[in-house]
Structures are given as C-alpha cells and as structure tokens.
Amino acid sequence: MSKSVERNRASEALAVCDPVWDRLRSETEEMALSEASLASFLHVTVLHHKTFEASLAYQLAQKVGNSEVRGMQLRELFDEALKADPSIGEAARADIVAYYERDPACHSYAQPLLFFKGYASLQLYRVAHWLWNHGRQPMALYLQSRVSELFSVDIHPAAVIGKGVFIDHANGIVIGETAVVEDDVSMLHGVTLGGTGKEIGDRHPKIRRGVLISVGAKVLGNIEVGEYSRIGAGSVVLQSIPPHCTAVGVPAKLVGCAGCDKPSHEMNQMIGEPDDTAL
Template sequence: MFKTIKADLQAVFDRDPSATSRLEVVLTYAGFHALLAYRISHWLKMHGVPFFPRAISQLARWLTGIEIHPSARIGTGFFIDHGMGVVIGETAEVGDYVTLFQGVTLGGTGKERGKRHPTLGNHVVVGAGAKILGGIKIGDNVKIGANSVVLKNVPANSTVIGVPARIIKSQGERLPDATMDHTNIPDPIMDRFAALEQELIELRKKLDNRDPQLPF
C-alpha cells in the first residue's frame, strides 16, 4: 500500500504544474487526501474489517467533497485534479495512471446488482463533469471530453465527447505530452456545419456562373 501511495504522490507532480512541494501536496490537495483515505479504507475492506471502511469513506467525502467507495479498485499513479464532486462507485475499476477532473462520476444506471459501475483502462483522462455510467469498459489511452455522458464501451486509443458520448477519434496515437490537453478536442458538429457552409458556397458559385439562356 505504501508503494502505491508513493506512486499517487508522484502522479501529482507529473500531471499538475502548480504542485511545488511534497509538503504542499500532502497538506493541501483534497484529491490526494481522498485517495489516501480510500487506500486505507480499501485495505481494511479487503481484510474483512466491518463498518470502519465505509466510515472513513464518508469522513473523506465530508472533508474533500470526493466520494470513493471502499470496494472500488483503483490502480497506481491515480490523480484527481481539484476533485470536488467526484464519485466512484462500489464496483468501479480504475487502471494505472488515470486522471479525473472535478465533477466526474463513475456510477451505475439503476438498482441492478453485480458489476454495475464502469471499468477504466490505463492512462485514461476524464474531463470535468463527465459521467461514465453502467458496467461498461473504457479502453487504454482514452480521452473523455468535459461534460460527456458515456453509456457504451469505448475502444482503446479513442476520444469521445457529447451527450450521449460518441467517438470522434479512434486508434489515435497517444502523445506523451498530451495527457492533460483535453481542451483541444475536435467538435464534429461544428465541422459538419463548416462542411455544409462550404457546400452552399459552391452551389452559389455554380448558380452565379450558370448560362442565363438555360431554363435553370
């Protein structure tokens, strides 16, 4: 557990340019506090300790605004940026070196039992306010745009945006320095409007250049 916590601490410096010292992160970063509480509560839960894992989880929720169920499974190098409003459900599974921004929900879609929360692969980046719902799988190196609602499986190396989320880039190469760059995500709706506008321009040109002797 201590090795994992060390990796979580290093993840803050790897992905947050405003982090200046370990003391600052340990004392002031709510995302790290919530993750530390989760690591402890999860360890207790896995060792059969009753009551206390959930009590620690609720205390962390009250202090940080981040709710992580003790039974969730989270890999190493996990980073929650800002974090207020983040919810990670009981059967959620998160891979290594995943980044979540504020307001993200890894939730269920109803009262079904069993695996009802999502599974995230490695190196996934989830933008602010995004909701990933149900027992779906998000592949490695996936980027999820801010405020997206993801209800279906997403293949690896993809980018998804929208409500409901749709894939706008598939099998794209993951750039080492693009981990945090979820602001420069293409907008397929605007791209389509631009294409339609170009078609109208071409049609106007053809009408302007047509032979006036022709009926139309």
C-alpha cells in the first residue's frame, strides 16, 4: 500500500471519528447562538468546514495573509501541508486539549483555535516546520517572520516541537533553530530557548517531556532540561537540569524535586526554599 493511500485512509478515519472536532463544532454552534454579532465569523471560521484541518487552514491563513501573500494562497499551502502530513493535525488537536486542561482561562476547545495567539503561533510553526523539511526554506522563514511580526513569537522552523504543548500568553517567546521541545511541555510568556552567542551548530536547549518553564525563564546553550522538571520564573539556566527537579535563580540552582509527577499539567509554580546546591 502506498504512503499516499495510507494518509488518505488515516484522514478519512479521523473525519468519521474525531471527538475534538465534534466538541469544537458543538461549542462554536452554541457560541454563535449566544453571540449574534460573532455568528458570521464563527460560521466562516469553523461551522462552514467539514474537517478540523480545513478549519485550521482557513483560520491560520486569515491571520497571516496580507497584501503581499494573499490568504487564499496561504490557505492552499496550509491545506497541502495538513493533507500531506496527518501528524500536524494530530498535534494540533493534542495542543487544544493541553490548553483546555492546563489554562484556567480556557473554558472550551473552541477558544484556542478562535482566539489564542499562542495556539495559532504553534500551529503556524508546525506548517513552517513541514515546509522547512521539504526544501521550502524561504516560505518557512516567511511564515516565521510573519508570526514574529504579528504575535511576538519567534520559533525557528527547523526547531523540533512535540505535541500536547501549551504556550500561555505567548508574548516574547523565542525558540532557536536547533532547539528540541518534547511532548507535554508547558511554557509561559517571555521564555527563551536560545544559544549563548558563542556556539555554532547544535547550540540550543533540549527540553524533555513534561517540563514546566515559567514566566521569563531563559534556557541557553546546548543543554538538557530533564523530563518532568520545573524552571522557575525569571531563571537563567546555563547548565543541564536532571529529570524531576526544580531549578530557580540567576544563574539557576537546584532547589529540590519537581513537586509532582507531571509539572507541565499541574502548572504549580510555587517554589520551596532553595538549598545551596549549585548546578
């Protein structure tokens, strides 16, 4: 069986059984009934479409299209990427669930898709990443530039980001070219996953599964933050962090364990008294 046939069958299966899309549509229908002024917007963005992927492609194109590159052109491009790689849509669904479960200000599956720039930025990165990996670097960099311009989120399209990722507020997020962010990571505004300015090649952090990175934290260099660890607000991390630990300060120091099994889900940023263990 060819890969294209397998992808088409996977897409058809999702269309038949797609609980995230079903719930999102239902919530949007209720929203349209309760807020007549938004009814037209909600219909053209969500209710007019038969699949989650079609709705997502339309919404993203509307956000980043301009007089130079029209929204219709971008919509065709996004449709192409989403059809070619079903994992983009799967990750986008997992991200919606992450927003709903972790953000106390998110009260429906529809809200991230319709209103949250962190979610939009992340999905635009996913399309740009697909373009980058298929030899279309100029278009990938164009999307990166548009997202940075519109949303103050700068994610290099070559970075590798898993699914179920939650970026809250999203102002001032920077994720460098060789960074890796695994599944189920949560980060707040002002986070930088950057280089030290002295390295070349593989020079950005590797954030393992389930990590929580709090407001304004900077993780710099080709270092690793171990799975299910926490980085405190305003911290500057210059050396690797072991799994299941909490690090805070400038420069960051270990202050004990992560406090729970899944810090990126609990979103608990309260830090205990630090010890004297330097990284």
